[in-house]
Amino acid sequence: MNASYIDFAKEIGFTEGAFFDPKALSFEDSAILRDGCKANDCGFYGRYWTCPPGVGSEKKVSAKIRSFDRGLILQMLTEAVSCDLQPELFADLSHTFNDMTTMVKEELEKEVGNVFTLGMSNCGICETCTYPKSPCRFPDRMIPCISGHCVNVYRLWDSTGFRRATLSESDFYSILLWNES
Numbered sequence: 001m002n003a004s005y006i007d008f009a010k011e012i013g014f015t016e017g018a019f020f021d022p023k024a025l026s027f028e029d030s031a032i033l034r035d036g037c038k039a040n041d042c043g044f045y046g047r048y049w050t051c052p053p054g055v056g057s058e059k060k061v062s063a064k065i066r067s068f069d070r071g072l073i074l075q076m077l078t079e080a081v082s083c084d085l086q087p088e089l090f091a092d093l094s095h096t097f098n099d100m101t102t103m104v105k106e107e108l109e110k111e112v113g114n115v116f117t118l119g120m121s122n123c124g125i126c127e128t129c130t131y132p133k134s135p136c137r138f139p140d141r142m143i144p145c146i147s148g149h150c151v152n153v154y155r156l157w158d159s160t161g162f163r164r165a166t167l168s169e170s171d172f173y174s175i176l177l178w179n180e181s
């Protein structure tokens with residue numbers, strides 16, 4: 001896999017990116033991450049198909065991620081944004097960020113076929129989510145939450161050697177997963 005996808009991601013606004021092996025992820029923080037989801041600081045727990053419990057059990061999501069051969073993690077650094085204090089700005093940023101992730105996904109899919117994406121949990125595709133009464137309207141377009149899929153994104157990002165946000169910044173991450181044919 002060449003680095004041109006990371007170059008493309010940086011051209012559209014991401015700060016850095018790195019390839020990784022999804023089969024090497026440990027999922028040792030799954031229970032802590034799921035407890036964090038239940039604490040519901042983001043306010044999306046149990047409201048969207050992109051979040052627990054709608055995404056499925058820890059076992060189901062970890063098995064899905066390990067079923068892929070290749071992974072790409074992307075980071076975007078911004079000035080500090082608070083989901084508690086600036087909910088509207090945070091929601092707008094989430095939607096833009098997920099749209100940027102979709103642009104990279106579509107570029108990658110030209111070469112590798114289907115790509116599964118994880119990102120920020122605030123799904124803005126429908127005015128009202130169908131959860132839990134009926135299935136997701138756009139299962140191929142929606143981007144589930146990274147933490148809800150039991151990936152400790154900071155542990156993964158630290159393994160790339162790139163820096164995280166400073167105190168005056170916020171950092172956001174997306175993950176793209178696929179199989180080599």
Ligand code: SF4
Nearest residue numbers: 049123126129136137
């Ligand atoms: S695409 Fe629509 S139905 Fe699916 S998770 Fe997002 S808001 Fe809910």
